[in-house]
Each structure stands twice: as C-alpha cells, then as structure tokens.
Amino acid sequence: MSTIKRVTVRHAPRSIWGHLAEREKTLPLVTPLDVYPEYQDTRGSWFWDSRMAVVEIETDDGVVGQGWCEDGVGAISLVIDNHLSRLVLGSEASDVEGLWDRMYRASLPYGRKGIALQAISAIDIALWDNLGRAAGKPVYELLGGPVHPSIPVYASALHPVGHDKVAQEARAYVAEGYEGMKMRFPFGPGDGVRGMAENEAHVANVRDAVGPDIEIMADAYMGWNFNYAKKMCNRLEKYNMAWIEEPFVPDDLNSYAKLRQETSIPISGGEHEYTKYGFLNIIEKEAMDIIQPDLRRCGGFTEGRKISALAQAAGISVIPHAYGMTHIHFALADAAIPMIEYFPLPAWADLPDSEMEPIFIGEPKPSNGRIAIDPLPGLGVTVNEAIFD
Numbered sequence: 001m002s003t004i005k006r007v008t009v010r011h012a013p014r015s016i017w018g019h020l021a022e023r024e025k026t027l028p029l030v031t032p033l034d035v036y037p038e039y040q041d042t043r044g045s046w047f048w049d050s051r052m053a054v055v056e057i058e059t060d061d062g063v064v065g066q067g068w069c070e071d072g073v074g075a076i077s078l079v080i081d082n083h084l085s086r087l088v089l090g091s092e093a094s095d096v097e098g099l100w101d102r103m104y105r106a107s108l109p110y111g112r113k114g115i116a117l118q119a120i121s122a123i124d125i126a127l128w129d130n131l132g133r134a135a136g137k138p139v140y141e142l143l144g145g146p147v148h149p150s151i152p153v154y155a156s157a158l159h160p161v162g163h164d165k166v167a168q169e170a171r172a173y174v175a176e177g178y179e180g181m182k183m184r185f186p187f188g189p190g191d192g193v194r195g196m197a198e199n200e201a202h203v204a205n206v207r208d209a210v211g212p213d214i215e216i217m218a219d220a221y222m223g224w225n226f227n228y229a230k231k232m233c234n235r236l237e238k239y240n241m242a243w244i245e246e247p248f249v250p251d252d253l254n255s256y257a258k259l260r261q262e263t264s265i266p267i268s269g270g271e272h273e274y275t276k277y278g279f280l281n282i283i284e285k286e287a288m289d290i291i292q293p294d295l296r297r298c299g300g301f302t303e304g305r306k307i308s309a310l311a312q313a314a315g316i317s318v319i320p321h322a323y324g325m326t327h328i329h330f331a332l333a334d335a336a337i338p339m340i341e342y343f344p345l346p347a348w349a350d351l352p353d354s355e356m357e358p359i360f361i362g363e364p365k366p367s368n369g370r371i372a373i374d375p376l377p378g379l380g381v382t383v384n385e386a387i388f389d
C-alpha cells in the first residue's frame, strides 16, 4: 500500500511520435484539410507544434512513475494542475480502476474525448509505471503477460516522395526483416481523378517492390469521403492490401460501415477514438475490421485493456497506433494484438536536428521486424531530462 503524494506535469518541446511528426510537416500526404487549397500542400500548414506532456506520480515510499501524452497546444498541464491532480493526490496508487473512473466522471462536462482523456491517459500510464517499479516487475507482467516473447512490428513510412525512392525504401524494409509496411496516400477528393491514379500508382509501386508475400497497407489520415473511398477501393482491390487506414474523420462511422460493405479490403481506424464507449460504438456499427487505439489518448492501460476485450469478443484485431513502451507492454500482455507500428527513418531521410537527443533513455529498437524487451521494472524507460526547456 502506498499513497500518492506528488503529481507533477511538465511540458517538453518534442513530439511523442519522434522524428516522424517533424518530418511529416513537409512530406506529401493527404490530410483532413486537403479539401482546402490553402492547406493542401503540407500538413505543417495547419498542424500544431509537436510537443508532449510528461506526468510524474510519486508515492510516499519514494517510488516515481512516469507517463506521457501528446500536448501540442499546452492544455494537459491545465487539466491536471487545475483539476485531476486533486482527485489523485492522497489516494492509493494501486487503485487504478477507482482513480480512472473518478477522473473520467469528474471531467465529463469538458471531457469524454480529446485533451481530458489524454491527460487521464498520461496519469494512468504513470500509475502503472509506478506500480511496476514498486513491485520490481515489468508492466506487461502486472497486466498478466507475456503471452508471447516478442511482437512483430510493421514499418510505417513510405510517403509518396517519388517512384524510385519509394521502391528503394520498401525493398530496404524487406531486407531489414519487416513483414509488413504502411505507406501514406498522397491525395484525396480535392485532387480529382489525377490524384486517384497517383494514389493507385503509389500502392502498385510498393506492391511491385516487395512482391506478394509482404503485407502492405496505406493510411488516408481522415482525408477522404465515402464516394471517393468507394472508387479508390475498387482501384485497389487487386493489390491484396492488409488494410486501408482512417479513410474518414473519426465521427463519420456511417461511411466506415458502408465502405466495409463495398470492399474486401479491411478497413482500420480508431487512433483518434477514446474510451470503451467510443470503441463500442465503432464495434456495434461494424465500422472497422481493425481498431488502432493509442493508449496515450484512449485512456491508458486501464481503459486500453477493456477496449481490447471488446474487440477480441467481436472478432476485431487490435493493432495499436504508433510505437512506444506503452504499446510494447500492452501487446506483450494481450493475445488480441498481432503487431505494433514502428516509424523507421527511411534511408533517404536525415534525422532532424531537433530529434538528436532521444526522448526516452532505454527505449529499445526493433530488430529483424520484431521487438523484444528486457524484464525491467515498470515501463523500463525514463524520460531524458535533456528534452525539457
């Protein structure tokens, strides 16, 4: 039994998604604002500054747990300092269920999704890290795992940067041992039929480069509409894709459900969805074949386990959004998770100067297309103090 005596949140001017977020500000890819010509060229024209919030929870035995979430607009510390911390301070650290439910209920008038849930997620992750450190056990063990010794990762990159460069990048991932890889669609409805042909050419190029035995998928990052997606899927049926990701904005579940009736290509989404209630809605509407919760958004480990249980019972795969220790521990403890995402630096790209200092000390990298970790206490990493202002 240990009591929470300190909850602090600090802001770091770094993207929780690593180098990808910085690079994607200028790389070609379709986005939800693609229908507006002034925002068509780059995501950086509308995207927020890449920043993160780091939460620390210290218990009266001196154990410190860390959690984190995205914090592009700087609102996480307001939510935690002005409200959530007083629900947590003085409580038993092991009461993860009760604390989650109190935070969720107390934040309902301004919460349920978005920033409030990201703040709850960061606190929940810090609680689990604290519990693991206090017990001297990795979080995956507290969650009941490991159900497997290592997890496949898929390479997530392949922006449409030119035919030969993309083919080379795809072949390099195969040589590095990845059995799956995800590309970004360049165009959406704002770019007409010419854009459709280029979307198809991008997929065809990757399929040609890797051959028939590698899983390929593509992300539309919420940039399409139903009629456009229906036509695109008709064009793409022949490439044996593992999934098409986030064709529509997250609230447009009717379009997701209709698209699934139109195509044999699995449809994925959910990286911008929150809580078991949000995911139950997806599942009940039969809107997706694969859900992609992110524990740093949807409610941390405590809620992520419930989301995964719902999906498992409905015959839906769970493939968490983005890399990180949270998702490695989650996947090690959950038989419904067949793989996780990884953002490799393409051979043609340079690491941005702002990313030279690592965010986490001790974060392992995949090798030969898989990730395995040492059984260190908690999440097994610490946030690098050098990233703070």
Ligand SMILES: [Mg+2]
Pocket (backbone or CB within 6 Å): 219, 221, 245, 246, 271
């Ligand atoms: Mg995505």
